[in-house]
Amino acid sequence: MGLFKRKKTALPLPDKAAETPQRYEYGLSKSRKRFREGLLSLFGLGMKIDSGLLERIEAFLYESDLGSGVTEMILDEIEKVSRRKPLLNEADIRELMLKLFEEIFKGDELKIPLEGRKPCVVLIVGVNGAGKTTTIGKLAAHYSMQGKKVLIIAADTYRAAAIEQLDIWAQRAGVEIIKNPEAKNPSGVVYDGILAGISRNADLILIDTAGRLHNKVHLMQELDKVRRVIAKVIPEAPHETLLVLDGSIGQNSLVQAREFTKVTPVSGLVVTKLDGTAKGGSMIAVRRELHIPVKFIGLGEKLEDLLPFSPAMYVKALFGGYEDRA
Ligand SMILES: Nc1nc2c(ncn2[C@@H]2O[C@H](COP(=O)(O)OP(=O)(O)OP(=O)(O)O)[C@@H](O)[C@H]2O)c(=O)[nH]1
Ligand SMILES: [Mg+2]
Missing domain, CATH: 1.20.120.140 (SRP54, nucleotide-binding domain)
Known part of the structure; x- marks a missing residue:
C-alpha cells in the first residue's frame, strides 16, 4: 500500500x-x-x-x-x-x-473506414484461439447496429465446429453468412462469398479464417491464395487485414505479432481478452515496436464487448x- x-x-x-x-x-x-x-x-x-x-x-x-x-x-x-x-x-x-x-x-483512432470501399473486405487472421471468430461476431454487430449491411464468410474450413460457431455469431448479430460445410479449401468459399457480397449489396464483408502459426508454410501460402482470390474479384481488396492478438499472453503477443507481420501484410490489430488479464500494458510494447494501429479491443465474450480503440481512454483506464x- x-x-x-x-x-x-x-x-x-x-x-x-x-x-x-x-x-x-x-x-x-x-x-x-x-x-x-x-x-x-x-x-x-x-x-x-x-x-x-x-x-x-x-x-x-x-x-x-x-x-x-x-x-x-x-x-x-x-x-x-x-x-x-x-x-x-x-x-x-x-x-x-x-x-x-x-x-x-x-x-490510432482510425477504425475501419467504409466510405468508397463498397463492399469493404476485411480479412481476419491470427493464431489458434486468439479470438478471431468472436471478434467477427462482435464486429458484425457493431457495424450492423450502425445500419451497415454486413456479410460474414466462413473460411475456416478445417473444423465443422468452426462454421457452427460462426453461424451462431451471425445469428446473434443478425447478419448473413456464406458457408459451405463440404468445402475443403477456403479460397473457393471466399470467392463465392465475395461475389455474394457484391450481388447482395453488402457494405462490409468479414472473412473468418482458421487459426495458424506464422511458421506453418502451407497455411501461410493458403492465406496468400485467399488474398489473390479476393483481389481477382476486387483488385484493391482485402481493404484491411486485421491480426487478432490475445492480450492476456502479455509479451508473447509482441513476439507473435512481430513474426506474423513478417510473412503477411497486416493493416491493423485487434487485441482481445484484455478484461481477464493484468497484462494490458503489453499493448503499448506491441504498438511501439510494430507501427501498426490498434483498431479495436476485446473486453469480454459478449456481442457488445468490442470497442473501437481509443488511445486516450485506454491510457486513462x-x-x-x-x-x-x-
Ligand atoms: N474474456 C474474453 N474472452 C474472449 C474475448 N475474445 C474471445 N474470447 C474467448 O476466447 C476463446 C477463443 O475465441 P475464438 O473466437 O473461438 O478464437 P479463434 O481465434 O476464432 O479460435 P480458432 O478458430 O480456434 O483459431 C473463446 O472462448 C472466446 O469466448 C475477449 O475479449 N474477452
Ligand atoms: Mg475461429
Whole structure:
C-alpha cells in the first residue's frame, strides 16, 4: 500500500448503455489495479530519484509487460525530467508515462473506414484461439447496429465446429453468412462469398479464417491464395487485414505479432481478452515496436464487448483518473 489514502477502486458493472470510458475502466480493471497500485507502492511522498528508485521502477515496468523498449524510453524520460525537478512523486511519473503512451498511440483512432470501399473486405487472421471468430461476431454487430449491411464468410474450413460457431455469431448479430460445410479449401468459399457480397449489396464483408502459426508454410501460402482470390474479384481488396492478438499472453503477443507481420501484410490489430488479464500494458510494447494501429479491443465474450480503440481512454483506464486519488 502506498502512502496515499485512496477510495476503493471497485467499479460498478456498466450496462450496455454505459459510456465508453466506463467500459474501458471496467474492462481493464485488472491491468489498472496492477498499474496504479504497483506505481503507488514504489513511492513515498516526493522521493528523490536515485538509482535504487530507478531500479524499482524498472522492475515494475517489466512486470507490467511493457517490454524493454518502452521501459528504456520511460527511464530515459524520468532521468531527463529529474534533472530539472529532483523530487519527483508518483503523480509526476504517472503524468510522464501518460504523455509517452499517448505519443506512442498517436493517430490510432482510425477504425475501419467504409466510405468508397463498397463492399469493404476485411480479412481476419491470427493464431489458434486468439479470438478471431468472436471478434467477427462482435464486429458484425457493431457495424450492423450502425445500419451497415454486413456479410460474414466462413473460411475456416478445417473444423465443422468452426462454421457452427460462426453461424451462431451471425445469428446473434443478425447478419448473413456464406458457408459451405463440404468445402475443403477456403479460397473457393471466399470467392463465392465475395461475389455474394457484391450481388447482395453488402457494405462490409468479414472473412473468418482458421487459426495458424506464422511458421506453418502451407497455411501461410493458403492465406496468400485467399488474398489473390479476393483481389481477382476486387483488385484493391482485402481493404484491411486485421491480426487478432490475445492480450492476456502479455509479451508473447509482441513476439507473435512481430513474426506474423513478417510473412503477411497486416493493416491493423485487434487485441482481445484484455478484461481477464493484468497484462494490458503489453499493448503499448506491441504498438511501439510494430507501427501498426490498434483498431479495436476485446473486453469480454459478449456481442457488445468490442470497442473501437481509443488511445486516450485506454491510457486513462490503465492509470485511473487523478480525480479519484484522495
Ligand atoms: N474474456 C474474453 N474472452 C474472449 C474475448 N475474445 C474471445 N474470447 C474467448 O476466447 C476463446 C477463443 O475465441 P475464438 O473466437 O473461438 O478464437 P479463434 O481465434 O476464432 O479460435 P480458432 O478458430 O480456434 O483459431 C473463446 O472462448 C472466446 O469466448 C475477449 O475479449 N474477452
Ligand atoms: Mg475461429
